[in-house]
Amino acid sequence: MFRLIVILTIGALVLCGQDQSGRGRAPQALPKNLKVLTPEELQAGAMRMATQGLGVQCVFCHVDDRSSDEKQQKVMARMMFSMIKDINKKFPDGKVHVTCFTCHLGSELDPFSYPPIVKN
Numbered sequence: 212m213f214r215l216i217v218i219l220t221i222g223a224l225v226l227c228g229q230d231q232s233g234r235g236r237a238p239q240a241l242p243k244n245l246k247v248l249t250p251e252e253l254q255a256g257a258m259r260m261a262t263q264g265l266g267v268q269c270v271f272c273h274v275d276d277r278s279s280d281e282k283q284q285k286v287m288a289r290m291m292f293s294m295i296k297d298i299n300k301k302f303p304d305g306k307v308h309v310t311c312f313t314c315h316l317g318s319e320l321d322p323f324s325y326p327p328i329v330k331n
Contacts, residue, residue: 244278264311
């Protein structure tokens with residue numbers, strides 16, 4: 212019984228000690244060097260879509276300074292994001308129909324470097 216009281220007391224202290232108001236947190240910095248994507252698109256998961264669609268991690272396109280354009284892959288990714296946005300704008304329902312995965316199928320390879328999928 213004593214153990215249960217100790218565990219519940221510790222749990223209560225931990226919960227009471229948490230800052231529920233959000234004060235004390237560092238403000239989230241705005242992304243720098245955005246040219247194609249908006250902060251809202253980033254929050255909605257645009258980078259997650261790219262990493263899943265290409266089967267890569269962040270370092271494939273980014274260096275430590277995420278705002279740097281040092282890697283050619285990042286420049287190409289911007290062109291691809293722009294193309295995807297243009298294609299999806301043409302659909303009247305406003306939904307996302309085309310993503311990175313649509314062409315890349317989870318591979319960083321050029322989508323035209325492997326044979327097309329043929330269904331029988």
